Amino acid sequence: MRTEYPDLSWLSSPEVFRVNRLDAHSDHRYYESMEELQSGSMHLRQSLNGTWRFSYSENPSLREQDFYHLDYDLQHFGTITVPGHMELQDWGRCHYVNTMYPWDGHQDLRPPAVDMEHNPVGSYVKEFDLDHSLRGKRLFLSFHGVETAIYVWLNGVFIGYSEDSFTPSEFEITDWVKDTNNRLAVEVYKRSSASWLEDQDFFRFSGIFRDVDLYAVPESHIRDLFVKADLDDDGKTGLLSVDCEIIGNPSVSLEVSLEAPDGKTVCTGKQIPASGPSALYEKLADIHPWSGEDPCLYTLYLKLFDRQGTLLEIVPQKVGFRRFRMVDGIMCLNGKRLVFRGINRHEFHMRKGRAISEEDMLWDIRFMKQHNINAVRTCHYPNQTRWYELCDEYGIYLIDEANLESHGSWQKMGVCEPSWNVPGSLPEWKACVVDRAVSMLERDKNHPSVLIWSCGNESYAGEDILAMSDYFRQRDPSRLVHYEGVFWNRDFERISDMESFMYGKPADVEKYLQSDPKKPFILCEYMHAMGNSLGGMRKYTSLEDRYPMYQGGFIWDYMDQALMKKNADGKEYLAYGGDFGDRPTDYQFCGNGIVYADRTVSPKAQEVKYLYQDIQLFPDRNGVRIRNRRLFTNTSDLQFLYQVLKEGRCIHTLSFEACVRPQEEQYIELPSPELTADGEYTWQVQAQLKSNTLWAKSGFETAFGQHTGRIGSPPSMPEVRCTAPQVIHGDVNIGIRGQNFHMLFSRQDGGIVSLVYEGKEWITRPPMPVYWRAATDNDLGNKFAVSSAMWLGAGLFPGYSNQDCTVEETAEYVRITCTYQLSVVPKTCTTVSYQVYGNGSVHVQVHYHGKQGLPELPALGMRFRLPENAASIEWYGNGPEENYCDRREGARLGIYQSTPAASLSHYLRPQECGNHTGIRRLTVTAPDGCSLHFSADERPFEASVLPYSAEELEAATHWEELPPPRFTNVCIYGAMRGVGGDDSWGAPVYPEYCISAEKDLEYSFWITGQTRIC
Structure with missing residues (x-):
């Protein structure tokens, strides 16, 4: 029976979630003729997208209560664009929180109560005429996505009410629509009882953010x-x-x-x-x-x-x-064990929020295919219909997730406390959560890309979610059901067909896999990619080769959620939680993407692409072993490029083809030039597309592999055939003069105060040892920044006196050694020696003296602050993107060029970035063409070349706070701590990627000046 009058009490009743709303159905298109079908345009559909009249109210008591009447004066109404969020069109405030509810601390509420004092209301009005093709037919009104609750009127008549922000709300309007001069009125409430079920980790927007259309149906x-x-x-x-x-x-x-x-x-x-x-x-x-x-x-x-x-x-x-289906406890696609190399994806755009376009979706899906991502979890709500069509077409496996998360109702500050959890086993909530499952399944059921239905995210467990899973299985036995929340309540194991942890450590995952499990295992979320993260990912991906019941995981997550905002000077910057006056907030916790919010690619994606390769390449000096991890297709779609490089420069190239069948591997011998000259060689193989595809053009590299070896003896300290430089002992400074260079060493300051090659000064401040890095989000989350804080002071304020300086002169060189006493407990020191030759070569040796009881080091290196912003840098080492000791699988040895500014990685909050491992040589070139050269001694070093120091980066909360670059900070590291990434709130960096301060550490490198490049 149709309800004719609306009631505001529906907002706070979980049992009222649809009034006059039609049953969900499939998302198919339909046409009246073949000609219409071929045109691709549905004549029986009319879009209502565009400009609407709009009035905003802070709460229901202030709303335009009679605005739906035909004679209501709209002169004072503003305008708003549909689809779009209110908050991004200057109506209301953007608000980001993770698990806590937005009203926490403002109002003492428990489900299903709604804060009516702080519940913004949007009053939308659209006046329209019916397209001629729709007149005289049964007519329906469809809202594809509205947050969070809507009341609808047409021509003064109440049409219906609906909740569930992410599936369509449809109403029949045949009896109330006119051919012309229609007035559609929609009242959108930001909060309702449904808000307790939509506690996802995202910006809390409101409004009509997906398409609105009318559609007619034939007889x-x-x-x-x-x-x-x-x-x-x-x-x-x-x-x-x-x-x-x-x-x-x-x-x-x-x-x-x-x-x-x-x-x-x-x-x-x-x-x-x-x-x-x-x-x-x-x-x-x-x-x-x-x-x-x-x-x-x-x-x-x-x-x-x-x-x-x-x-x-x-x-x-x-x-x-x-x-x-499940075969002997393993999820199989077309009879083959499937491994999800997946990622979690929010719908997001830095200017449009969740009101994304097809263009945005195409960018996303092409990026995923190019980076070997084969699966997406639609966290934590059904996406736009077009996304499913693209996944069908491009080939992406989907876990389709119902719009359900009540995280803040059962977990507080990381502690499980479900005393007032919803929906739990509360009968008054069951129908509304099952309705969310129904709405998702009925819309998306015809998409082959959807393999798994998910009951939602982080909502504990109970009879209500069990009812969702029962519905999925009864309605669609062809798919499996996922729900991670049973981890917290094992009484409801049967909700999920698979075991699903979040952020389980590799050792914990292995423990499960070794325990004779009954269910296959996936990580529905792993590798929390917040800021500079994703270290140690191989520990997870290697499990798929050792345990058949390990079936992959989904990285958290795809894209940073940040919004473009203008500062006081009118300059745009990417803003996150707290930047909008929103409290409570979780600040930059929304910045977890392998893609930045502006849809540029972060360096973390380099690691993902490599570890997710379905073609693995293992070259050696005689050929390459090709391992085809695909399930169904051979490698005939690929062209392979084989290269031999000497010291990073290509000396031999060969293209070849290979047809390796799925799930097999093959060794292919390849002709290689006779290598007689001493040096370091790299044998590299790349797999490239032969032909254009939907997601990349021919020649695009999908996979690579490298092998590095040496012919002849390893490099040693170069033989320097020249006389010792001239030494000038001043009262305060020691001058060293040689062939086209001059150096001043200050006894008073304890370091080099001048380094001049061919008349060019390269030093602004004495180079000093550094032990600190700008704390990463993971460093803050696991409290490493707290436990290691003494190393910040040790680098900034080293203890030194002129008695700590010694000078040794020989017939070949001058060695100046300086010892720095460190302000740590217990006390220790670092010794730095500079061995200077007459031709200007400087051998630098750093020796840190370990001491029991000291906390782990963030880094050990030397920082050189050059007097101007360098024009370019070139290095022979690992690249092209930044890499760290625990995130370098996807890096490759080669020669690369960049600039200091381009070396910055724009994580939401400035932090440690730009590091490169395995560097053999590094050249920094000034704007005038002069260069300073750093080269490895016995072993490669790590380095970064940035326009800002660690202290400058750490002092800024946003990039726009940093000043225009004035200097170039060159840091030559003997060791840099890994970045970690199992999670961002406690997981430590693995021991093999840490730097013990209890042991002696030593490394060395060379500095030389280079002739100006004309």
């Missing part, structure tokens, strides 16, 4: 469609099942045909009953299966005819034949 119409495209056990025979719900005139016939991707008809003219439930079941021979590697899509055509044979409606539906 007879396929309202709902459920296509099941299974495979027989032989993997070649398709099992096609079609179920339809047809409304309207029952005197119609329904014809079904199936077309292959090449346009050939697979089956045609199949008649199925059009009255009552309509169903078809067909076995089809020689079907090409769908997979992420080969996303083959057939087209199913359903045609409705009247008794005279006139076409009334045609529905095209893309179909992918595939079988996903």
